[in-house]
Amino acid sequence: MSALLPAELAWYVTGRFYEANDGTLADYGYFLHLPLPDARMFDGEPGETTAHFTFAAKPFKAQAAANGALSLSLDPVGEFSLYLQRKPAGTFGDPASFAEGECIATFRRTSLVVGATVSDTIGGATGALFGTNVFSARLIASTSFDFSGRRHDLAHHIGAGITQFGTSAATEIEPAPAGYKRVLPFTGSAIALGRAG
Template structure:
């Protein structure tokens, strides 16, 4: 009898949350694993060599306190994955993560809840695939709708220690995220 998992890890994301002067937040970064796509980097792994990046639309957050836990409620919103044919991601220049070819857009299905205590934070959210296009990479044709047709559920771990923000931002926090493919009909339509 063959074993077929209900869900599998489809990506590992490395990114940062950026809080703008108006209080809105966005996240952006790159992928250390994305389905079976290869190669992921044009040289030693890092943001400057990543072929696949992501960036969210700005969203609002609300913070609640529960003892020593700080709970963040993030509104629903969209984020886009990009193919960077000439990688040049630079965390000091957030716009570099969205200068490639858009290959897929996802939408969080509900508010995202994040929790912080001490030096670490965590969050969990699901996002439906809303659009994707065919693209060629590594000599093969791809479309994320074939890899993750329903979307993902991502568990993220972050640091509460802020990094120096670039101009136009008040705070930057690093994170990593691991996503599983969603199954069934969860598109929320």
Template sequence: MNFHPIAGVAWYAIGRIYESNDGKVQDLGYFAHLGGIEPLFDGSPGEATAFFTFRSTPFTVQTLQNGDLSVSLDATGTFTLYLQHEPRGDFSRPETFSQGEPIATFERLYTAVSTSVGPLASNLFSAALRSSVDFTHRGRTWNLARLIPEGISQLGTASTTELPPPPGYKRVLPFVGSALALGGNVRGR
């Protein structure tokens, strides 16, 4: 008997959340796993050697308080994945995560809810794949539409300890995210 899971691990993301001086928020980072694509790094793993990065469009956040629990409602929006033919990611320069070849765009389907208490925050969101193109990496042709055609649901964990922000930003927080590939028709709208 063959076992076919409804969902499998699509990616592990490592990134940072940036709040700009005008209050807009975006997240960006790189992948430690991406649908079985190899290699993911040009050398020792880290942002400076990552072939695959992501960056969201800026969005707004509403914050609610429930006792000592802080709840953030992130607006729906898009984020794009990039192939960095020459990796140069640098968290002190957010633009370096979106300078590669765009390979896919996802859209968060619903408002994402993040909760924080103490030193940690968590969030959960689903995103549908809205566009994807063939790309060549290390002599093989890939397309995320074949690896994760319906999109993902991601559970993230962030630290509430702020990191020094680069110019133009007032707050930066590190996070990690684990995403499962969605099954069935979840394309939404």
């Protein structure tokens, strides 16, 4: 497969946002699709425990703002890495498990990320409905690797980086793992930025 064109689909992910007891945030999860020819995404039925390709973010602290029914999260520039798990070991009960295996790429968000959570009043009670965010991230490191009988390198396929569009559920997942006070599931799709320069 040749390199992706600018704005061509790069990946689909799903994961969870975790808020730790100290107030830091991070997201962890796995890939449903990557532009890697012939690469098996799962070792069995799709799910976090069978995913060969996972991601983990460096924890960060966010600021908040509000505008009516919108709750805004202002996330600083930060990094996340992609991992190849030849023997899948990811589980949402242990977020650090998504950072196991071989680090095959690292991305850095290019600017502040604004996430919006939409709320509504139903039956006299106000509750969150869903959340969205959009961010761009530049590829800052990539390592070639052999998998499924072929050699791969995200720097070749994706280019300079991605822009990702995400949607999160507003209903928290309980119970949260030890050390965390809030967990929200999300999904995201990303397009390629194209070649640098």
